[in-house]
Amino acid sequence: MVANWSVAYTISSPECRAIPELAYQAELPAALxxxxxxxxDGVEIQVRDADAAASAGLVExxxxxxxxxxxxxxxxVATDDGxxxxxxxxxxxxxxLRRLSGIIDLAVQxxxxxxLGRAKGELDAGSEELQRIWAREAIAELAERAAAGGQAILVEPQSGSFLSTVGATVDFLGVASAPMPGAGLVFDLWHAAKEEDDVVVAATDAGALLNHVQLADSDRGxxxxxTFDIAGFLALLERLDYKGWLTLEHSQRGDSRAAAETSLTTLRTLRGAS
Structure with a gap:
């Protein structure tokens, strides 16, 4: 652990058509x-199909x-299969929806x-309102499914045409008017630095929805x-009393082991390890 946080690295489940570029570039046993x-302390796993992942003994x-x-x-689900x-x-x-439901069930188990990031989709000119309705209905159904099993679906604001900021995502999840039980938010530092006017304000505004953090440096390495002030961001998480995971999600620089070691060493140097 680093300070109060468990630290994970992004990996790929065996059924994915290709290992995502921001994940450890090795077959599952070697990566683990x-x-x-x-x-x-752990891993965050990119999953394409829950049935195939379970058959491969992923969690085991x-x-x-x-x-x-x-x-x-x-x-x-989006990048491999559209x-x-x-x-x-x-x-x-x-x-x-079927694929995500299966992944929810595996997660609950x-x-x-x-x-949830890319699979939420993007918006097309002229169809935005209808697409927002489709997405909200799907996410609400998944959130209810997750909540019934004591878990949550965590929506990630990402660069793009749909839910690119914390504020937009909080509004979409209906926190003020009709809260969506079983839903939360991923705060990705790299996306936030691109999309938010102020990273500190955005993380603070996430409030109780801030359930997961993903980290990369300014060059997504x-x-x-x-050039990111990683120490300052970690101090912010402490002030916010964040107790969730820190997942490293960044480019591999051609050597995943070296990239993973560099990030973990940086975290330990900045905040200490236990």
């Missing part, structure tokens, strides 16, 4: 062995190394949350190789 040896392989699971991420909640094709939307 390396991260356990480096001293990581993680647990066998003594690693925890920060979250199951759903990016490959499935999103804002697609104008109802069959695509239905399959996106193992007591971990699910993160390992911590300590860019």
């Amino acid at each position: 062995d390396d991260l356990a040896a480096l001293g990581y 392989q993680v647990r066998a190394r003594g690693l925890g699971i920060a979250a199951l991420a759903t990016g490959p 499935l999103t909640f804002t697609s104008t094709d109802p069959q695509v939307r239905a399959e996106a 193992h007591g971990v949350p699910v993160t 390992p911590l300590g190789e860019g």
